[in-house]
Amino acid sequence: MKKAKCIVDKDYIIGEVEPKLYGSFIEHLGRSVYSGIYEPSHPTADEHGFRQDVLELVRDLSVPIIRYPGGNFVSGYTWTDGIGPVEDRPKRLDYAWLSIESNKIGIDEFMDWCKKVGTEPMAAVNLGTGTPQDAGYMIEYCNHSSGTYWSDLRIKNGHKDPHNIKVWCLGNEMDGPWQTCGLSAEDYGKKAREAAKIMKWIDPSIELVACGSSSPWMATYPEWDRVVLEHTYEHIDYISLHRYYENEGSIENFLASFADMNDFIKTVAATADYVKAKVRSKKTMKLSFDEWNVWYIKKQIRFPWMEAPPILEDQYSLLDALVFGGMLCTLLNNCDRVRMACLAQLVNVIAPIFTEKGGRVLKQTIYYPFQQVSMYGRGTALKTLTSSETFETTLYGNVPFVQTAATYNENDGSITVFALQCDVQEDAEFSIDLRSFGNVKMVEHLIMDGPDLFAKNTFEAPETVIPRKVAVDEANDGNIFKTTLSKLSWNVYRFAKR
Structure with missing residues (x-):
């Protein structure tokens, strides 16, 4: 993986x-x-x-x-x-x-x-x-x-x-x-x-x-x-x-x-x-x-x-x-x-x-x-230091297979990490390091993925492609989180400071 x-x-x-x-x-x-x-x-x-x-x-x-x-x-x-x-x-x-x-x-x-x-x-x-x-x-x-x-x-x-x-x-x-x-x-x-x-x-x-x-x-x-x-x-x-x-x-x-x-x-x-x-x-x-x-x-x-x-x-x-x-x-x-x-x-x-x-x-x-x-994605945008392998494109050269962005809302202490996983073959182990925030916990992981990349929502089937919640361990806290990015997926990770 x-x-x-x-x-x-x-x-x-x-x-x-x-x-x-x-x-x-x-x-x-x-x-x-x-x-x-x-x-x-x-x-x-x-x-x-x-x-x-x-x-x-x-x-x-x-x-x-x-x-x-x-x-x-x-x-x-x-x-x-x-x-x-x-x-x-x-x-x-x-x-x-x-x-x-x-x-x-x-x-x-x-x-x-x-x-x-x-x-x-x-x-x-x-x-x-x-x-x-x-x-x-x-x-x-x-x-x-x-x-x-x-x-x-x-x-x-x-x-x-x-x-x-x-x-x-x-x-x-x-x-x-x-x-x-x-x-x-x-x-x-x-x-x-x-x-x-x-x-x-x-x-x-x-x-x-x-x-x-x-x-x-x-x-x-x-x-x-x-x-x-x-x-x-x-x-x-x-x-x-x-x-x-x-x-x-x-x-x-x-x-x-x-x-x-x-x-x-x-x-x-x-x-x-x-x-x-x-x-x-x-x-x-x-x-x-x-x-x-x-x-x-x-x-x-x-x-x-x-x-x-x-x-x-x-x-x-x-x-x-x-x-x-x-x-x-x-x-x-x-x-x-x-x-x-x-x-x-x-x-x-x-x-x-x-x-x-x-x-x-x-x-x-x-x-x-x-x-x-x-x-x-409100509050302060933070620079994500993301390391991953790359994938080859004919138009844009080699591109990281994970694209990320993050925000911190000081008013409520929430941290959000957005991640796009571009690998067409396999899932990836994903580590999110939030040590600078002290003790935090993951409160939600939302994902959009599926077996059919070309699936669409229609009036007859309006929820064919919608976000789904991934179970998170509510007792899990600390500042380094191991998670899985499924292949070809859009992910939203939400954290709260303790």
Whole structure:
């Protein structure tokens, strides 16, 4: 049996975990909004038309921030189409997803939904077809108290108090040739800078996210990030990262996604630090990993010019959940720089929550690791010193077969260790060394594994892939724990100080 060892020391601190690390994303794309969060005819719909069965599952994820309304959608979106009396709102062609947008939901309704969930929005402004002035009007509508055309229009539309949206994205993936009115790095950097100036003049308390490269596979990467940051460094607070992974035939490559994700983060951080030195800034740029997930991009089918078409509706397997858990560990292990992240997306579209129109709601396999890390990955992230053998990949070289992350919550004295076991052949003996914490005991071991890597949850069998509890010896205490990592498994170990 293979062996692996993980040492967690309370003094080896990465950083405090910002709750916004567990954000998500709702775009006007497919059924994310319509028959996702909003379906007035649904049996559980509330007085505003929001599905309460979906609300309940979103609340259980404790998602602190949700990006809206896009995504590619935002680059051709006129935000004023989504305000005022619903019956007067225009239907528009959505260039991004070749769909028809009804505009029944806009920024006011989304804010109402956020309050029901107990979350905050990360609003995106259109820097494709839109202008810096349009961005200024939108933030004036949302955040200015009263006494101007746009703020008084919000009041007229039924929202007396400002929305006070504190995080804003300056467009989306503007280096992408698929983007409506994409721009060069120079042109986007200048446009984003001018939008940022207007927006912060209106509300100096906001934080702004500039577009980084759309993907490390882009020819613009990472030069795009450098150029954009040189134009915007003192006007923004975050640079964005987007990255998706899919199984393209090699399970080993797919499982090692966490290693590539880590390299991506380190490269963008290094690029930002170069610009910091070049512009003589005292500020360290934060990273917003505001799109990440498993996404089978090559399998997507489009339904041109439909309202809320069923597109990008990936059905996730146990294997996908394992890879997903590894990426969550990478985010935690870089939480000193990645201060905000958004799982893309939340409902129906490449999402942990999936609905039937007019019917049931389902937790996909990836729902569970996201919920676990959101719940237990709070407090202080600690550097795990993990030693294990490696496995070979054709894309990323040799990668450790155990990926770990750990958090310590000083308020209740709890310690959590997350572990992904990537070996496809055999279980592994796993030692967790917590000597720096004194006398502790293991209180819970949760695991996701199974004989069928491609098993999925369905409406007919919704609990095919769920976490299970492994019995722990309640009398067992000390500070070094021997346990077993089953092959191809996602594990959550929880400890309490005595």
